[in-house]
Amino acid sequence: MDRRLLALPASVAVLVLCAGPVAAQVPTTPVPPPANPSAPPPSAPIGPQPLGKAVGDAGTGLAVIRIAPNSTPTKSIIPGAEDKLPKQAAVELGFGLASAQANSEAYLSYEKAVAQAAPGGMAFQGFSPQAPGSLAQTAPPSNTQPRSGGVNPPSTPLDTLLKVGLINGRVHAQWSDTLGPCVGTIADASTEIASISALNAIPTLPGVNDLSGVFDAPNLDAAGDNALIAGIKELGGPLSTLGGVLAGPGATSGKGSLLSLPNTLSARSVVKLVDIPGSKNKAVQSTSTLQVAALKLLAGTPFEITVKVVSQPTLQVTSTGDKATSRVAYTAPVLEVIQGGKSLGKLDAANPKLDIPIGIPLPGTDALPGVKDLPIIGGLLGDGTPLSKALGDGLKKLDLGVLRLTVAGLTQKGEASKTPFEGYQLGASARMLDLQVLPTDALGLPNLPSALAQVSLGEQIARAYAPTGGVVCGTASQNPQTPPPPAPQGKPNPPLAYTNAAYHAVPIFWTGTALLLLGVILVAALPARRSSRAH
Template sequence: MRARVVALTLAVGLVGTCAAPAAAGQHALLGTDPATGTDARPDVGAALGDAGTAAALTRLLAGSVPDSSLLPQAADLVSPTRSFEGGIGLSTVSVDTGAELPYERAIARAVPAGTALSARAPATGDSLVRTAPPSEAEPARGKLPPEEGPLAALMRTERLAGQVHARWSVDRGPCVGQVAKATTTSGPISLGAAVASLPDVPFTELGLPGRMPSGSIATLGGLLSGRAGEGPLVRVPRGLTTVATVDVLTAAKRPTVRATSRVEADRIDIFPGSPLAMTATVRNAPALTANSTGKPETSRIVHDTPVVEFKRGGRTLFRLDRTRPARDVPIAVPGRGFAQRGLTSQPIVDGYGVGTNGKPVRLSAANRSRVTELFVLRLSVGGLTTRSATLDEPFTGHQVTGSARLLDVQLLPTDALTDALERDHELPSTLAHFTLGEQAVRAAAPPSGARCGEPGAGEVTIAAPPDEIAPGRSSAPPIRVLLWGGAGLVLLGAYLLAVARPRKQD
């Protein structure tokens, strides 16, 4: 089980935790009797669901950005003791009938960018947020400003738009069908103009035998451009849409809480600025759904595993799906005894070099064994992790959680690179880590199934929620933070340290 995915699942489990409301005025807000302290609130029903989807995430290990990095802005994201996890194009929804404040029962939020450290700090840029009760007839729509801080050095998109909607019934509480929905739609996404964790050192200074590329190891010898938005490691040319929803289904045999995370994408490019670029076509976009009936035997996680096909030109290279979810792509340089005419000095990717005519050239069988692998590009899909548990609060019931992703991209160093740099630079176990379409869901219900509220349960006893969570735009974080829980940050370092390096090449 991948620790990163476990971290996200645990983060979903922590969604229910939030800052305690201020003591002043609590009796009026919560409907309690100040003399006895008894709960005078009406029965608002019983349902709990969360869903979150991120267009793209990136992760950096503490202290992994050297002083000579080609992306010095990335150093502002980490410290010698603090790792970093952040993303763009976030859609999150939360439904909690046990919320103390009425307007927290249903929340939908579209966020341009966020980090694991922003759970209690202002979010980056303006967000779109809707809360209920009371319900609004129409969703809120608007443009979201792209990230302009240090995170933009690692990942950027040209434009973002969001749509959010939250609903609640005065008579039936959460039993309105779709209770909350959030959507973000991006323009082209670029990830990794250079490798932030590598020093700006020429290949020729590694002291390895053979003909070295002329560029820096931080740009993988010209596979990357080193300039934001141009020649990145990963590009999604037509953008990506993230959707998160929570529904309460009362027409089913047993009333069900359903939380769904969807990712919509059609094409992903790897090394798009190089003749060795690979084009990935998404044949089956993933959907991740948590269904809870309150009974373990009928509650489940449903996952449509993505199918991603990689090509170069018109030639199919490989396909990632349920049966083969991962592939390692070696990146090498010519070693001792390598001799093949008509090649430029660019690195060799999965047995292909760049010819002097600018086109990919497959190495001969003899030369494929005479290279020194310095990096491995690890591509993987799915990564489904599920968990079920008995729930005690805000009601007794059964809970299921799940997490998955569309495509995970990791750049790993080999022992050959680590040994060549160990005198002057200590490399992290993962040099770069990007994820497209991160998904997390949670759903819970009492044993009898999702329960509707009694008449009047949706009436709000205060005029409006405070400014930081008011319907419309907001620059503050959501009360429920789905993808950015503390568990994700705590386990991030353990995950990166646990990633196995490729074996040293002889």
């Protein structure tokens, strides 16, 4: 089987992993049921078998874009489950995906260790077509050397949403035929991207300036609506480009993108076994790491915002098989937001949210330069004038939306389990940064989703599942044993009936032959006697 086939669903797997920290067995090929329920079980494996049992996975996504999040019902094959599951995004795009998996209980042998690095993938209303260009390595058989490769994604119609530069990947999967997961690092996957620019336009907003007849803000009267419609007409572009700030459809550079990362960024996912203090057994450890220097919002525009990554996020989950000693270690990111040389605030665990307003000037402020054909974002006007000064000079504005920056906090879950073996499983997820474009009540457009778009940077998930007492490194005994006697099967079969005289002829023939031979021997053994004549 071509291993590249295994890499195709890599993006789908990571998007699913990033959806939540559900502590469960790593999804692999399901065990097919027998065609006949009364059929005997599969035959036992041949040769020495490893004792170690371990399940773990780590997934890292550099960038995931969600258009109209929480707007599409989640499909399910379980009746009634769709109403209980959270809604998903209408469109999801993921880039720079790295996934590492280990599963001693996998049905297919080559799924015991899987390392995947994918340039990207997408999901449309929950359906995920397979993405080419991925890199994968599986074990067993174990691989002594990793695989690496690169791809330069071509231009596509999706460049309006996300454009990436050169992507390099590296994958390594190992598994021992006799010791199973006891090989140190089981799966290791990393992805490196030269640059990313996301959202040159926001497709959930109108692509025209004239909104007459469709605009109806609930908190404004008719005169207020007309004034706002007139203000939108004066902007240098439609609302889908934030009034001409974004580059718009067809743009191929990061200039004018809502989000861009001009420098190299990387993601890495690793699953391995580590020592348990005071025990000869091992623990399962899954780790997700990110390396990002800085990112920019509205790069190349008068409103450019720089987000410096002061502290890199790392998520690590370790399961020893026991709740008391299993743990989640998370290094939360620290981000500093700067616009026009001034700090807008810091994002960390104590301050996880920062809102940057998006507004337009209202009629009557034409005397102020640089505010007529551009919106107002953050603390600056289009000509670089501080917003506070303009407000003092008589500027009137109305906020139509918000750029919300959020450090998604750690979410974790753990539970004892007995399937497929008794032990303890632990999972956790986190995001380095969520960027959401949110409408306000003043944006009186029909059928708008609660969030117009969402870009998640650094989605991380890690899960680990070890048997009680830890992973045993060794090989099962293969001493031959005498098979037990067969169980009685009822009464013995009756003798066959005689149906021909030949059944008796054969023993009579051999009996006669034996008697004849005995007679010859007796005659030959007796001495000859001379007969005497009477005289």
